[in-house]
Amino acid sequence: MSINTELQGRRYPATEPYQVGREKIREFALAVKATHPAHFDTTAAEKLGYSDVVAPPTFAIIVAQRADAQLINDPEARIDFSRVVHADQRFTHHRPIVAGDELLAELHVDSIRAMGDGALITTRAEITTVEGEKVATTLSSILVRGEGQ
Amino acid sequence: MSIALSELVAGQEIGRTTVEISRADLVRYAGASGDFNPIHWNERFARSVELPGVIAHGMFTMGAAVQLVTDWIGDPGAVLDYQTRFTRPVTVEDVDDAPGAVVEITGTVGALDPDNSTARIDLTVTFNGQKVLVKAQAVVRAW
Numbered sequence: 001m002s003i004n005t006e007l008q009g010r011r012y013p014a015t016e017p018y019q020v021g022r023e024k025i026r027e028f029a030l031a032v033k034a035t036h037p038a039h040f041d042t043t044a045a046e047k048l049g050y051s052d053v054v055a056p057p058t059f060a061i062i063v064a065q066r067a068d069a070q071l072i073n074d075p076e077a078r079i080d081f082s083r084v085v086h087a088d089q090r091f092t093h094h095r096p097i098v099a100g101d102e103l104l105a106e107l108h109v110d111s112i113r114a115m116g117d118g119a120l121i122t123t124r125a126e127i128t129t130v131e132g133e134k135v136a137t138t139l140s141s142i143l144v145r146g147e148g149q
Numbered sequence: 150m151s152i153a154l155s156e157l158v159a160g161q162e163i164g165r166t167t168v169e170i171s172r173a174d175l176v177r178y179a180g181a182s183g184d185f186n187p188i189h190w191n192e193r194f195a196r197s198v199e200l201p202g203v204i205a206h207g208m209f210t211m212g213a214a215v216q217l218v219t220d221w222i223g224d225p226g227a228v229l230d231y232q233t234r235f236t237r238p239v240t241v242e243d244v245d246d247a248p249g250a251v252v253e254i255t256g257t258v259g260a261l262d263p264d265n266s267t268a269r270i271d272l273t274v275t276f277n278g279q280k281v282l283v284k285a286q287a288v289v290r291a292w
Contacts, residue, residue, distance in 0.1 A: 030177070031177045031180070034213075038224070038226075056216075057231050085207075087235060
């Protein structure tokens with residue numbers, strides 16, 4: 001069954017806050033082979049003016065993909081996750097993410113374009129602190145491959 | 150350490166590096182990121198959905214490539230904006246005594262914006278001689 005394009009324009013409100021942990025930043029930094037000391041060492045981070053270890057530039061994907069899951073797992077959307085490939089990604093940081101942040105992500109389904117029985121879907125996550133401070137805007141496009149694509 | 154905008158010229162190379170990727174790296178990235186799509190760790194599954202084999206997460210390649218910029222600028226928080234398009238998969242082979250894949254990364258100064266104190270760094274990211282990221286651009290704060 002083809003993807004439901006009527007979800008274009010839908011907004012999924014933020015759910016549970018995401019707690020940015022110091023060990024998670026270290027774990028993610030290791031996973032992307034980042035070596036900058038400010039990801040690992042609080043003293044090095046403080047020297048750069050941060051209150052705690054600072055996240056690598058793509059860390060917000062964790063929060064963004066949790067928000068995206070609301071759409072991908074929405075039975076109304078009819079998306080087969082096994083046929084999803086990532087087409088495009090952008091991060092705009094309003095300020096760096098540091099350990100101790102509590103983040104919320106509001107998901108916007110900016111566009112759904114049918115391509116055969118697949119689709120190109122662009123979502124935007126507006127990431128803020130629980131106090132409402134803007135932290136990052138992420139834009140993701142995923143291609144859901146149709147049969148034979 | 151910080152980079153002086155006045156010392157940069159468009160077209161200047163900021164550095165180059167290679168990233169070796171193993172299947173274990175993909176498992177580690179899956180765990181750290183929460184992206185457990187089996188196309189990134191299960192060969193049988195990847196082939197069943199018509200992929201050439203296990204492929205790296207696009208976000209792994211994107212995340213690893215930007216380290217060149219982070220290390221050059223000296224502050225991970227100086228990366229204000231970072232974007233890319235994923236055009237080709239990076240197939241990671243299941244081998245013991247060699248990397249499963251090797252990705253090559255080169256960074257060059259793409260544009261300077263003195264009014265906003267930013268520089269755009271363009272990343273060329275190739276695998277087996279072909280670009281896997283296109284329009285990979287990081288905007289950094291520089292003074």
